[in-house]
Amino acid sequence: MNRALSTPYEAASEKRRRIVVTPEGIALPFIVGARSARAGALIIDYLIIIVTVIVVSLLLAWTFSGLINQMDEAQNRGGAAEFIFIAYIIFLFLARYGYFLSFEMGPRGATPGKRLVGLRVAARDGGRLTAEAVIARNLLRDIEIFLPLVFVLTAPSGEGGPAGIAAMVWFLVFMLFAVFNRDAMRAGDLVAGTWVVEAPRRALAAALSTEGAARMGSSAITGAEYKFGDEELAVYGEYELQTLERVLREGKPEAIQAVAETICRKIGWNPGAGDERAFLEAFYAQLRARLEGGMRFGRRKADKFS
Known part of the structure; x- marks a missing residue:
């Protein structure tokens, strides 16, 4: 038996191997990230986001509650509360979108979750991973994850009727898109021209x-x-x-x-x-x-x- 395929993991990795020709005409090998690894990375990343949001929310509540209570004038109190509310909404937006964008635009092209499981985002043409591609793949995350979950959770209650069921099926197509293509690409990857590949861990x-x-x-x-x-x-x-x-x-x-x-x-x-x-x-x-x-x-x- 070929030594390269001597273990189940190596055999599976060989099936996910792709050769990409870069814009400079160089043939580079990539191994497409396993679906299970991508799911694990996503869970890790959202756990980090959720824990961070909870900790920051508790700190903000503890820090500013005393400040607002000490204000004598109702107008000043209302203005301070409005400012804190706006700042908190901006923080939630950055936590939801900025987390993925900032890490994937970095030199490693990977969030902490992806780095822990040995994955990174790469351009499918073998070229440079651009900011436009990272933004495009992450903007579709709502359609691929959150909207399908909303429809799945509300479908048993009968809300929306047949139209709600049809919408649920439609969004499930986006959610399960990575399951039904050989390169395990999300819809966001297809639009952005990216894929998630295994990151080599060898010393140079x-x-x-x-x-x-x-x-x-x-x-x-x-x-x-x-x-x-x-x-x-x-x-x-x-x-x-x-x-x-x-x-x-x-x-x-x-x-x-x-x-x-x-x-x-x-x-x-x-x-x-x-x-x-x-x-x-x-x-x-x-x-x-x-x-x-x-x-x-x-x-x-x-x-x-x-």
Whole structure:
């Protein structure tokens, strides 16, 4: 039996493996997140939101109740209560929508729930995950979760009659959309051009920093030295570093050649042919060192657009 499929988990992961060609022409493998993992991540995220809302609500009630009671004039008391109410509504809105948007727009593309189960949001074309895509996939969450639940809970009471039942069935289609497609995509994923994939948890330094040019800055084949200036390394960020890491791990000659040519065009180099891997290893090691150095001082470059 093939070692790669020796366990049920590995066999299931192989069925969920997809190959995506990026806008740069690079073939990257992804493993679509399991439906059970996505459900678990959603439960964790909503538990975090609910606990946070309860704690903040209790703190606000304890903090401002005494302030309002100490006010002598009824007009001032009413104005303070109205301000607190508006601030509380804004907080609930941010807790409901801002939680998912802020985390998924981050460099990891994942909420705490997704990170705990090893998932992240990615663009289906292999490109950069944009803010527009994250907003689009999350705005449909009400149609996919809350409205179906409302109709399911009110249907037994007979409210709405046949129209209510028809609406319930319609919204259940959105709720169960991820069950009936092979990539486990929500309706929001379909609209936004995203999907949820497994996030690799392997360490990068141990696998690449000890090989050839990644360690010495020179090629073991030709002896050429590859030293890149700050301006040349500044054209790429964390996303491109991860893409380059995947290409080096896969070790496919055609992908390595294509990526090397793309980087050379971008930075204005012409190192010649036959030494692409050493070139990429050196560029990877020096780009990683630059990004890690910036992170120590609070500077992060998410991708080439930032």
